[in-house]
Amino acid sequence: MEKITDLKELKLMANTIRKDLIEMLLEAKSGHSAGPLGMADVFAVLYFNILNYNPKNPEWKERDRLILSNGHIVPVRYAAMAEAGFFPKEELKTLRKLGTRLQGHPHDLALPGLESTSGPLGQGTSIAAGVALAAKMDKKDFHVICLAGDGEINEGQAWEAFMFAAKNKLDNLIYVIDRNFIQIDGNTEGIMPLDPLNKKFEAFNFHVIELDGNNIKELIKGFEKAKTLTGKPICIIANTVPGKGVSFMENKFEWHGMPPNKEQAEKALKELNETEEKIKAGN
Numbered sequence: 001m002e003k004i005t006d007l008k009e010l011k012l013m014a015n016t017i018r019k020d021l022i023e024m025l026l027e028a029k030s031g032h033s034a035g036p037l038g039m040a041d042v043f044a045v046l047y048f049n050i051l052n053y054n055p056k057n058p059e060w061k062e063r064d065r066l067i068l069s070n071g072h073i074v075p076v077r078y079a080a081m082a083e084a085g086f087f088p089k090e091e092l093k094t095l096r097k098l099g100t101r102l103q104g105h106p107h108d109l110a111l112p113g114l115e116s117t118s119g120p121l122g123q124g125t126s127i128a129a130g131v132a133l134a135a136k137m138d139k140k141d142f143h144v145i146c147l148a149g150d151g152e153i154n155e156g157q158a159w160e161a162f163m164f165a166a167k168n169k170l171d172n173l174i175y176v177i178d179r180n181f182i183q184i185d186g187n188t189e190g191i192m193p194l195d196p197l198n199k200k201f202e203a204f205n206f207h208v209i210e211l212d213g214n215n216i217k218e219l220i221k222g223f224e225k226a227k228t229l230t231g232k233p234i235c236i237i238a239n240t241v242p243g244k245g246v247s248f249m250e251n252k253f254e255w256h257g258m259p260p261n262k263e264q265a266e267k268a269l270k271e272l273n274e275t276e277e278k279i280k281a282g283n
């Protein structure tokens, strides 16, 4: 992959991914807005700084594995993959269309570069733990990065997999939680309180790193540190703002599973274009 180290370039990439997202969701007329926008910085950092992969050879055996457990945020992965050269950007407009490779939830067999099929929440944790254990048995030194939503870990299956990962000392597993405090129908702490989440993961024998998931510099530092930790699996609690970058979507759970209409998309793109100019000007 082509590594970008310049922070400004990475910020611009995250902003471009956000613009791609708005255009895709408008065209699809259905899909999720808040989670993907909130995770655009994480995806810019993963695909352009952290992950080892080859877009021209997606099955390369030594690649890092990115398991997307919260499958509903997959549009942000498609946008990052298109920017990274896995497929042409025009294909982004086929999101959720009949026969597309870009299904509303990731279909592993449809699109090279996805690592698992997901949508049913909780399952990706088990998949990732299994892949990490297999990597250890095969003496491979790639990392397995699993992304999950905070509401997602209401699912008991996730906690079974955490115990399994800790028991097997899967220090090649980096489990990233999108800590955005929303889920499908409200605030996470009102529906099923998760805090103190850091202490829960410590008690489950994970290394814990907490960071601002919308801060490119902190993300790079956090992932780099995570790669050096040993003896236990790693949990990165990434505090993000759902809907980040589009002011009228920020922190509103109603945007969990709703696309923008034409007027809203125009407003969002105007805002993101202004942000682009600000980043270019160095603010």
Ligand SMILES: Cc1ncc(C[n+]2csc(CCOP(=O)(O)OP(=O)(O)O)c2C)c(N)n1
Pocket: 034, 035, 036, 070, 072, 073, 119, 120, 121, 122, 148, 149, 150, 151, 152, 153, 155, 178, 180, 182, 183, 184, 242, 256
């Ligand atoms: C097993 C299962 N139960 C319910 C759903 C429906 N569902 C999809 S996303 C979601 C909310 C998950 O919350 P979170 O992971 O925090 O996602 P966010 O709203 O932050 O994007 C729910 C309940 C599902 N996909 N799978």
Ligand SMILES: [Mg+2]
Pocket: 149, 150, 151, 152, 178, 179, 180, 181, 182, 183
């Ligand atoms: Mg959430």
